[in-house]
Amino acid sequence: xxEKSAFxxxxxxxxxxxxxxxxxxxxxxxxxxxxxxxxxxxxxxxxMTKGAVQTVFIDTPGFHRPxxxxxxxxxxxxxxxxxxxxxxxxxxxxxxxxKQEAGSIPPAEAELLKELKKRKIKTILVINKIDxxxxxxxxxxxxxxxxxxxxxxxxIPLSARTGxxxxxxxxxxxxxxxxxxxxxxxxxxxxxxxxxxxxEMIREKLLRTLDKEVPHGIAVDLxxxxxxxxxxxxxxxxxxxxxxCEKDSHKGIIIGKQGATLKRIGSMARRDIEEFFGIKANVKxxxxxxxxxxxxxxxxxTFGLD
Ligand SMILES: Nc1nc2c(ncn2[C@@H]2O[C@H](COP(=O)(O)OP(=O)(O)OP(=O)(O)O)[C@@H](O)[C@H]2O)c(=O)[nH]1
Ligand SMILES: [Mg+2]
Numbered sequence: 001x002x003e004k005s006a007f008x009x010x011x012x013x014x015x016x017x018x019x020x021x022x023x024x025x026x027x028x029x030x031x032x033x034x035x036x037x038x039x040x041x042x043x044x045x046x047x048m049t050k051g052a053v054q055t056v057f058i059d060t061p062g063f064h065r066p067x068x069x070x071x072x073x074x075x076x077x078x079x080x081x082x083x084x085x086x087x088x089x090x091x092x093x094x095x096x097x098x099k100q101e102a103g104s105i106p107p108a109e110a111e112l113l114k115e116l117k118k119r120k121i122k123t124i125l126v127i128n129k130i131d132x133x134x135x136x137x138x139x140x141x142x143x144x145x146x147x148x149x150x151x152x153x154x155x156i157p158l159s160a161r162t163g164x165x166x167x168x169x170x171x172x173x174x175x176x177x178x179x180x181x182x183x184x185x186x187x188x189x190x191x192x193x194x195x196x197x198x199x200e201m202i203r204e205k206l207l208r209t210l211d212k213e214v215p216h217g218i219a220v221d222l223x224x225x226x227x228x229x230x231x232x233x234x235x236x237x238x239x240x241x242x243x244x245c246e247k248d249s250h251k252g253i254i255i256g257k258q259g260a261t262l263k264r265i266g267s268m269a270r271r272d273i274e275e276f277f278g279i280k281a282n283v284k285x286x287x288x289x290x291x292x293x294x295x296x297x298x299x300x301x302t303f304g305l306d
Pocket of ligand 1: 014016036159
């Protein structure tokens with residue numbers, strides 16, 4: 001059997017459902033998901049091996065106007081995610097949360113299309129969240145609008161939530177696999193080390209629990225991550241993490257009244273970690289303030305975000 005591989009970049013504005021789509025395809029949660037924009041901060045690979053064909057998805061941060069050094073790094077990660085791929089998926093939303101002028105598209109999407117054109121990348125347009133569409137004929141105007149702007153390989157409306165249309169996308173992707181050895185082992189699902197995945201699981205709970213500007217200024221630094229046996233011989237994974245935030249007032253919000261918020265975040269993260277490793281977990285969390293860390297390259301590097 002001749003091995004084949006395909007590298008597929010997933011790009012788009014923040015919050016359109018890129019990570020949800022990758023997770024749905026893989027049938028496993030590899031990238032964290034939240035209803036806040038800019039959830040994904042780095043390039044994350046998701047690996048799917050079916051027989052001779054290995055498809056490597058590259059989930060990227062939502063492309064957006066940069067406001068600090070971290071944002072610039074995130075946009076850079078989008079550019080890097082698009083290099084040397086066999087095709088790209090541009091994900092857009094069937095229903096946008098903001099008003100748009102007729103015929104126009106969000107500036108971030110226009111910029112991504114410019115980049116895809118410049119790099120001559122074969123691009124599939126995915127219109128996500130069709131489960132939210134009240135009138136299906138609205139799809140037609142979206143398709144016409146985007147078709148006028150770019151020569152897409154194909155356009156696929158789908159729902160990463162329900163899975164509707166996802167099979168059609170996978171069928172389309174088969175075209176881009178090229179004869180090549182596999183880059184990952186057959187049972188690999190991601191390039192992220194376990195330590196990074198644990199830190200991300202904690203950050204996801206923070207994103208889901210906190211509001212306004214607080215979650216965007218957060219990083220999770222894993223200080224301890226070990227598996228050991230308890231006295232009764234049961235395996236347990238010990239996790240100790242520091243939650244970095246930007247202001248004293250944020251620290252207070254994260255901890256909550258008598259530590260209630262932090263406790264809730266810790267137990268939600270513990271459940272995820274236990275499910276992921278299939279053994280019991282202990283999660284200890286602290287909160288520290290590092291002012292303006294999103295503009296300090298040294299700290300951005302420390303948290304693995306460059
Ligand atoms: N109704 C509906 N919601 C969806 C669908 N796909 C994703 N979502 C929701 O959209 C929000 C954003 O999803 P993500 O997968 O984190 O989006 P993303 O594009 O990776 O976002 P960034 O990482 O911030 O760029 C979450 O609340 C998802 O649950 C869908 O098909 N239907
Ligand atoms: Mg994402």
